[in-house]
Amino acid sequence: MMSLNEKTAARSREPLYQPLTVRGMTVRNRIVMAPMTRGFSPAGAPGPDVAAYYARRAEGDCGLIVTEGVAVDHPAALGDAGLDEKDVPYMAGDAVLAGWRNVVDAVHAADCRIVAQLWHQGVLRKPGTGPSPDVASVSPSGVWGPLGRQSSIAPESIPADPQVGDPMTEAQIEEASDAFVRCARNAIAVGFDGIALHGGHGYLIDNFLWEGTNKRDDRWGGDRARRGAFAVEIVRRIRAAIGEEYPIFFRFSQWKQQDFRATLADTPEELAEVLRPLADAGVDVFDASVRYFNKAAFEGSPLSLAGWAKALTGKCSMAVGGIGINQGVYDTAKTMAAVDNVELLLDRFERGEFDFVAVGRAMLGDAQWARKARSGEAIRAFDATADIRTLT
Structure with missing residues (x-):
């Protein structure tokens, strides 16, 4: 059996370390630090420790960082996230923005x-959590999602009735859209190189996209085009606000935290109905969130979800899910360990299936992952307890 160094010598990994320009942003390589909620920003403001945490990955030869989820300044944007919600970062307020400028x-x-x-x-x-505990949570139809499905939500947090609130009013939809646009402007003002939108995993934008949470029959709901109108409107308005120089990334997922087996689309044609309007509105990179980056998205083709996103839209795409680690997110069937699966990445990358490779837990475990994966050095394994609870 070949050692890691022998495999690296046998097949060059340099294709993953070539630069790429998307609009006005040029990255030195295709290795991306994936977004991962950490909760180390007291009162929403990232401090010097957070800046050092991100800088370590940058110094480890990562080409691009997508930050952890950053709450927009809408009163119902943030609550209990499985961490202390007081420590999840925001993107508004002088102290907060000064912290992000340092990052x-x-x-x-x-x-x-x-x-x-x-x-x-x-x-x-x-409900009842976050910086505005008295404000009701919002969603397109006030529907939590179907009950009794395989879920990552703790049983005590799953409602007894799927109807948990009222449908958003036009005014509430406008307020939420405004918050995204304001915070996009704030991010560009402090020096970020682009904007990423979290449109997956059962959160607000995804609540509109998914028929399990969007039961509306107005311009914001119905078929896929109308369910996608909220996301398209946010992208369109952000593009107008930040101009043509900065790229927009869009994370989407088939699975939801409420239902692991949920889908936005069951065929490539249906996926095109979701993604093409977003591409037309201004999305440059589709971040296809899956648990295993190399799993086929649809029957009859080996293409991954990231591969289909690129093929259907002509835009760049980003692979994520189990890179550098032997488990997908939420797997518990086997002991977690670092693995070298870069060869599998190269097989797909060199066919043009995706443009970026997003590394999550493996890069939490070893800030030097990008450099070591290139050179063939041993990589420190991710510790599911220590590496989540500390800023490594």
């Missing part, structure tokens, strides 16, 4: 680019 400067000093992922929890916000 951006530290990352740029290491010749790495960074984009801010804007986030609204939507129906998954736990």
